[in-house]
Amino acid sequence: MTLMINRIRLKGWQLNMVALSLVLLMSSCEDFFISEVKNLKIPGSEPQLVVYSYISPQNTQLRVLIYRSVPYSLKPGDYIPVEGSADVFIAVKGEDFVKLEYDAERGYFSLPIEDFPVTENTRYLLKVETHDGDYTQAECYVPGYEIENPELTDIEEDQEWGNKIYRMKWRLTTKPGNQERYFRTGAFAFSYNIYKDEDGNLDTSRAFSRYVRLERGSWLFEDSEGGDYFYEGSYRIGGYSFYLDPDTGQPAYPHEHHYLTIDSVFLYATQTDYHYYRFHKSVNDYYYYGEDFPFAETVHIYTNMSNGLGVFGGFNRRTFFAAEIISEPSDNFFPWKED
Secondary structure (H helix, E strand, C coil): CHHHHHHHHHHHHHHHHHHHHHHHHHHHCHHHHHHHHHCCCCCCCCCCEEEEEEECCCCCEEEEEEEECCCCCCCHHHCCCCCCCEEEEEEECCCCCEEEEEECCCCEEEEECCCCCCCCCEEEEEEEEECCCCEEEEEEEECCCCEEEEEEEEEEEEEECCEEEEEEEEEEEECCCCCCEEEEEEEEEEEEEEEECCCCCEEEEEEEEEECEEEECCCEEEECCCEEEEEEEEEEECCEECCECCCCCCECCCCCCEEEEEEEEEEEEEEECHHHHHHHHHHHHHHHCCCCCCCCCCCCCCCCCECCEEEEEEEEEEEEEEEECCCCCCHHHCCCCCC
């Protein structure tokens, strides 16, 4: 028994000596590790060109936005924006390139559509060369339009939590095709804020468009054979708000509440190339579960830029008037005028 105990103690002593040796070895290399970590280049940590551009026959102007990615390892002072220090070219595949000009006021490169018409069923090339030696390029395809006019099949008014809601249904039909095609659809409403002036008359403070909240159907989808796709969405209006003066940040009409109302509804249907579809699909997947969902898998944001990030895509879009809505608020939507 005594012999067995001594052997066990001896093994324990040997293990302790090994552990101590490792600690001493690590501590002797501490300066080496610290110096190397400071100079370590993490894969993908270098800034990359980021390019965004979508072209369509419906464009009135070609636009290309160019940035640089900002890796987490960079300090703010280390970031060098591209701004106008680049040359940007576009071409029909197989033809000569045309140069875009930088718009310093708006921060993008542009070209009037009169100088470079975009046509359907055509492939295009985009290339970017920065003045400090970075280079990226991509190819896109502007598809034809194989969609029948979308149809608003139903719209009804409802009330929820004191607000008025319009519930809508519409149908989209794609024509038969002989290859995989990519589509995007949705609806938006033209809205405006109204208020009562000092004389009690209704007036408009601002007008804008806002997308209908999609509740059934996928706004991005693939199709190769053609068929009907059905959608449902809702648009909430109502509630009080103060319209702030953009110059002062104060309520433009401090004694009057504003009410959001609606004027008309539009449907849109877009046929896209693979790059446009795949990029938006990956971004949609990225945001699908939100930050609080712990089991979401890593999503790779799609890019077709060689030696860079971003997307150069083509699309063909139509917008259709769907319905006119007369939605004037009644007096009980406005509180009494404050003194």
